[in-house]
Amino acid sequence: MDVRSQIAMVFHLDKCIGCHTCSVACKNIWTDRKGAEYMWWNNVETKPGTGYPTKWENQDIYKGGWVKKGKSIELRGAGKKIGMTNLFHNPNMPEMNDYYEPWAYDYDHLFEAPEGKDQPTARTISLVTGKPMDVKGGPNWDDDLSGTPDYARNDVNFKNISAEEQEAMFQLEKMTFSYLPRMCNHCLNPACVAACPSGAVYKRGEDGVVLINQEKCRGWRMCVTACPYKKTYYNWSSGKSEKCLLCFPRLESGQAPACMHSCVGRIRYLGVLLYDADKIKEIASASENELIDKQLEIYLNPFDANVIKEAKENGIGDSTIDAAQKSPIYKFVKEWKLALPLHAEFRTMSSLFYVPPMLPVMGNKSGELYDTTTKNLWGKIEDSRLPIQYLANLFSAGNQDKIKEILKKMMAVRYHRRQVTVNDIDEAIINEAFDKTGLSKEVADDIFRLTSLAKFDERFVIPAAHREEAIEMLQSTDDHKGNAGFGFNNGVRRVF
Amino acid sequence: MLEQFLYVGLPYAALFMFLIGSIIRVKNFGYTVTSHSSQFFETRLLYWGSRFFHIGIISVLAGHLIGFIAPSFVIKMTTIPLGLTIIESAAFSFAVLALIGITILMYRRIVTSRLYSVTTGVDIFVYLIIVIQIVIGMLVAYYNRWGSAWYASSLVPYLKSLFIFMPDTKVIVTMPLLIKIHTVSAFLFLAFVPFSRLIHFLVYPVSYFFRNYILVIWNRDMKAMRFSQNMREGKKPRNN
Numbered sequence A: 001m002d003v004r005s006q007i008a009m010v011f012h013l014d015k016c017i018g019c020h021t022c023s024v025a026c027k028n029i030w031t032d033r034k035g036a037e038y039m040w041w042n043n044v045e046t047k048p049g050t051g052y053p054t055k056w057e058n059q060d061i062y063k064g065g066w067v068k069k070g071k072s073i074e075l076r077g078a079g080k081k082i083g084m085t086n087l088f089h090n091p092n093m094p095e096m097n098d099y100y101e102p103w104a105y106d107y108d109h110l111f112e113a114p115e116g117k118d119q120p121t122a123r124t125i126s127l128v129t130g131k132p133m134d135v136k137g138g139p140n141w142d143d144d145l146s147g148t149p150d151y152a153r154n155d156v157n158f159k160n161i162s163a164e165e166q167e168a169m170f171q172l173e174k175m176t177f178s179y180l181p182r183m184c185n186h187c188l189n190p191a192c193v194a195a196c197p198s199g200a201v202y203k204r205g206e207d208g209v210v211l212i213n214q215e216k217c218r219g220w221r222m223c224v225t226a227c228p229y230k231k232t233y234y235n236w237s238s239g240k241s242e243k244c245l246l247c248f249p250r251l252e253s254g255q256a257p258a259c260m261h262s263c264v265g266r267i268r269y270l271g272v273l274l275y276d277a278d279k280i281k282e283i284a285s286a287s288e289n290e291l292i293d294k295q296l297e298i299y300l301n302p303f304d305a306n307v308i309k310e311a312k313e314n315g316i317g318d319s320t321i322d323a324a325q326k327s328p329i330y331k332f333v334k335e336w337k338l339a340l341p342l343h344a345e346f347r348t349m350s351s352l353f354y355v356p357p358m359l360p361v362m363g364n365k366s367g368e369l370y371d372t373t374t375k376n377l378w379g380k381i382e383d384s385r386l387p388i389q390y391l392a393n394l395f396s397a398g399n400q401d402k403i404k405e406i407l408k409k410m411m412a413v414r415y416h417r418r419q420v421t422v423n424d425i426d427e428a429i430i431n432e433a434f435d436k437t438g439l440s441k442e443v444a445d446d447i448f449r450l451t452s453l454a455k456f457d458e459r460f461v462i463p464a465a466h467r468e469e470a471i472e473m474l475q476s477t478d479d480h481k482g483n484a485g486f487g488f489n490n491g492v493r494r495v496f
Numbered sequence B: 001m002l003e004q005f006l007y008v009g010l011p012y013a014a015l016f017m018f019l020i021g022s023i024i025r026v027k028n029f030g031y032t033v034t035s036h037s038s039q040f041f042e043t044r045l046l047y048w049g050s051r052f053f054h055i056g057i058i059s060v061l062a063g064h065l066i067g068f069i070a071p072s073f074v075i076k077m078t079t080i081p082l083g084l085t086i087i088e089s090a091a092f093s094f095a096v097l098a099l100i101g102i103t104i105l106m107y108r109r110i111v112t113s114r115l116y117s118v119t120t121g122v123d124i125f126v127y128l129i130i131v132i133q134i135v136i137g138m139l140v141a142y143y144n145r146w147g148s149a150w151y152a153s154s155l156v157p158y159l160k161s162l163f164i165f166m167p168d169t170k171v172i173v174t175m176p177l178l179i180k181i182h183t184v185s186a187f188l189f190l191a192f193v194p195f196s197r198l199i200h201f202l203v204y205p206v207s208y209f210f211r212n213y214i215l216v217i218w219n220r221d222m223k224a225m226r227f228s229q230n231m232r233e234g235k236k237p238r239n240n
Helices: A021-031 A079-085 A108-112 A163-169 A191-195 A222-226 A248-252 A277-284 A288-298 A305-313 A318-325 A328-335 A377-382 A388-395 A400-421 A427-437 A441-453 A467-474 B002-028 B044-069 B071-079 B081-111 B113-118 B121-143 B147-163 B177-195 B197-203 B206-210
Strands: A003-012 A043-047 A066-069 A072-075 A103-105 A124-126 A178-182 A201-204 A210-212 A232-235 A240-243 A268-276 A352-355 A364-366 A369-371
Touching: A003 A305, A003 A328, A021 A043, A072 A079, A072 A191, A079 A191, A079 A222, A079 B206, A191 A201, A191 A222, A210 A240, A222 A232, A222 A240, A268 A277, A268 A318, A268 A328, A277 A288, A305 A318, A328 A352, A328 A441, A377 A400, A388 A400, A400 A427, A400 A441, B002 B147, B002 B177, B002 B197, B044 B071, B044 B081, B044 B121, B044 B147, B071 B081, B071 B147, B081 B121, B081 B147, B121 B177, B121 B197, B177 B197
Parallel strands: A003 A352
Antiparallel strands: A003 A268, A043 A178, A066 A072, A103 A124, A201 A210, A232 A240, A364 A369
């Protein structure tokens, strides 16, 4: 057993209101720079939709992630063979048109335009060419199903969904959508790391954050192809790749990452998971229907005396073990089994888990009536408005049972809480719900509490990185002495 | 005097710049070392341009290198008519391939407006010297036949004399003008490598073939540090 610590995340999609505050917080801190304007390390997508970059999930186009080959796995579109033969030209790399061309407005013109018959307007100016441009699209132009014929209908998650069901999803009375906030998953088996020829992309041993060393990156762009979530980006100005760094300077000082801190719906949870690194290879090459169960196996019980002992042997600090025991992620993912990784079939073993959305599932149109009754508990989930298969294609590699199980649990919690607060549901129904989901009143209360009432410190259990040690994560303190700044070490000196 | 400068002083200065300049740039200015790919803006023309150019130019350079390393082998091959035909035609066609490639690349730079924002003066200069070098090389191959034979027997001894620090300019000064230009500009080209994006060929990721796919770096390896003798690691990883 090789115990390691991983900072993991849960996004509770039932609570996401699709406001993009996370994206904006991230943009303001990290990607408001030349060459990075088009990057959204964090973005929010509407599902069904094609996402950003367009159709990123379609690995026939982008060749990201791992594929099973025999008993092992290999990179689909990069690696020592395919990647290196594509070094001069990478046919599977998304180009700017797959994202969008970033723009600003010529505000100066509003003030400086000569007097004329018409009001002056602020034209769109390309942030690439600096010339006026016609905007053709943006990173979230499929928001709330806008432009459905172009976007939602081209979603690639309709596998095993019948044509009628698909068609129904786009009828005005039956339309449904939910939000999917996305960021780097800081995977246990990161394809971007494996694809980097220069060895610039690495996983930080201490907390599992995946980073790109800007000094070592040589701009071969294999990580962009290899990441199946398209969460590494090529900075066209610096000629280097960049990605989400989980706000590690904030993490090290005990603050939540900017996207999580600013989340309006409080959908985001962050905490430590302890895992057994010896099992990564075996689990990543499991057969597709076992992937999720196997991935849950890799996470270790932080209360187990043997795990604690092995963790300490590996140099994992007491503060980290303590954080792992209080981790909201451990509860959601392992204890309650309420959260699933996005597209487990990419085999990168994501550290970001999603609680699938239930809200759009409830209401349905039967005949002339819009039916939102909650009398028939299980029936409603199965005849849901959004095909369960669609959610299954997103979160459970196509396995509907996994999604149903979670939705039933969430439903049971709701029934229980309605009973507690309103007391208008038959006790038998609640008991049946608890029986079928294996929940108890106490667990249901815990789930309710962490879902709805959790305060900042319960949602974000960040191990003390020990500020005095954190600086050593970047540089030896001996070298650092007398220097200033973050990132590159340049001494303080007056230029003029 | 001029000859001494052109065929002895300048090559040494150029090689020095190439060697020391490249080491300094890669070691101390790692953030600037990149191929500066522009595939992100334009990919269709690049497919042909970049592949043609790189395959052509690498093959041609490899040919020069083989002649330099194993001149006797090349001389032996060129004495057989079939060998000479194969070597000469292969070399010339790879040069043509490289020229077609770089022409496509230049055309691409001109017609794609987004590329203007990532094209610097240095980039234009790089294009020019490469085109000039390829064209002069092809003229040499056409007018001064058979290049593979006399290169190995006459020019390589001069180059070797430079590398063993006993410069001997006897042969090079009697060479035709085109060959002199091709030689001198080749050294200038080398000197220019550390100051341009040409540096990218020096950082070809050889180590990738020998490493594990997953790379985990401990910045503060508590496991290794548990023993007091390991408290100070000899070398810290440079992760920024």
